[in-house]
Amino acid sequence: MAVPDEQRYSGTTFAVQEEDHTLANTLRFFLNKNPQVTFCGYSIPHPTEDAVNIRVQTTGEVTASQALVGACEECAKVCRHTRAVFDNALDRFKQQNPTQGQ
């Protein structure tokens, strides 16, 4: 018997300490791009407190935790790829402009 979506819906608010817009906005971007996430957003409860609340709601196919872990992993992958592309671009530039740089 098929389980209706309402019973499988997964929604969690993650209260993350010692983080701010830097991480939360980046994760929100990756979560938003995930078709299994129905809602995602973050808020800073108070500017003097070093904490951020990240809200994730999914269709139920994955849990909210899994969606957030997936977003973290995608972000890390993107950082590593950016690093590789950056290193290549620098090597290309240094070859074409041997006088510039260190």
Place this chain on the structure above:
Amino acid sequence: MTKKKKEKQKLPEPLETQRNYVLCGPIVNTHTSTATSASMYMPLGVDNAWDFDDWTGHFDIQVQELSPERLVFDMIGADPALANALRRILISEVPTVAIEHVFIVNNTSIIQDEVLSHRLGLVPLAVDPNALAWRSGEDAAGESNSVVFKLAVRCSRAADGSMVNDKVYSRDLVWLPSGSELPDETGCRFGRSQEGMFAAPPRDVEQNILLAKLRPGQCIELEAHAVKGVGREHAKWSPVATAWYRLHPEVVLLQPVAGADAQELAAAVPGLFTVQDGQLVVGEARQHEDKLERVRRLLEQDKWAEAIQLRKRKDHFIFTIESTGCVPAEDLFRMALEILAAKCDKLAARL
């Protein structure tokens, strides 16, 4: 394995232009938000979900300018969330070494103790932050987490009447590799010398920063201890001065412009607009960025607003990273990427 650049699914015009470009008007810019939701264009049959391979096909970095102090590069295909996160990390979370504790033995100058200490803290130091460990409140100050400098300057009058040492510069800071000379007062004891611990002997970057002015008979004698920190805690630890990005601008013709109109535009914005065979030709906006505000002013008139368009590419960032000199600019960007990846890994591990 050949990588084929997958064609990004296009939306019908004008949605495609609005999705990719910020349109600049005379008073406000429009369509400034980025489309990030996966199901946003579902009714049109376009899939906006995250696809890593698709993204790597469109992502590129092109370096424009490189020196130890300054790095300018184009980042194409990134989202503002990523670019902003890297900018924020560059400013506030890449660690550096700066003077934190100042132990003043004698200060008979006109500069107050606290003002002099504040200035010392802001001096950029050429110390590799990776070579030093973090010092938290409970840790003992030692050779692994502190760098000790001494400043001892006395102003006197020479035989010919001129003043000697009347200006105290940052180059007068002397590195003490064997540690504090006042271990009982400072509480900093080195187990062994720091000789050889750093790739180059620690010193200040600029050498020419004026710290204080003295007159004959005045002296400054102090010991300054530098520790590793991040810009979040105090701006003296920020390694950039500063880091920013802007969007790639474009000027396009919406309809052909000829004759007197073309001459008028070419006179209003010379260089960017030229007339060839009576037709208006638009040059590269990047090469005439100082004149783009004139284009914006022209758009106030309806006849030009229908003919030309000033717009900015939403996913094309021109990053500038200006280092204070403690760490080369290219290393700063690599460190920022590592720090962002480490934050994500740390959070994923806790979930």
